[in-house]
Amino acid sequence: MDKLLVDITTITGVEPPSLNTRHWLMGEWARAGRATVRAAIVVRPEFIDPDRFGVIAGMNAGFISNVFESEDRALDWLLGRRGTGNSGGALR
Numbered sequence: 001m002d003k004l005l006v007d008i009t010t011i012t013g014v015e016p017p018s019l020n021t022r023h024w025l026m027g028e029w030a031r032a033g034r035a036t037v038r039a040a041i042v043v044r045p046e047f048i049d050p051d052r053f054g055v056i057a058g059m060n061a062g063f064i065s066n067v068f069e070s071e072d073r074a075l076d077w078l079l080g081r082r083g084t085g086n087s088g089g090a091l092r
Contacts, residue, residue: 001036001037001038001064002036002038003037003038003039003040003078003079004037004038004039004040005039005040005071005075005078006039006040006041007041007042007071007074008041008042008043008047009042009043009044016046016047016049017054019049019053022053022054022057023053023054023057025054026054026055026057026058026061026065027061029058029063029065030058030061030062030063033063035062035063035064037063037064038064038065038078039063039064039065039066039078040065040067040068040074040075040077040078041065041066041067041068042067042068042069042070042071042074043067043068043069044069045069047067048067048069052067054067055067
């Protein structure tokens with residue numbers, strides 16, 4: 001499975017997406033990845049839904065992803081590293 005790290009922490013002029021937009025985005029990523037890509041997405045805290053709706057919507061569409069506040073934690077998850085401390089609030 002291919003691995004992808006996406007860091008949008010420096011994005012400007014964009015509001016955190018609505019639930020509908022999160023659902024649509026994850027469906028698009030699932031179609032584009034065709035269940036062959038595992039993605040770790042690094043964002044600012046205000047972009048992370050407390051219930052991880054986007055991550056769950058992605059899983060339901062066949063897209064394996066997770067969202068993080070730090071690149072280090074994202075890489076740990078992406079590379080399957082264990083025992084690295086706090087997960088940064090990510091789903092495991």
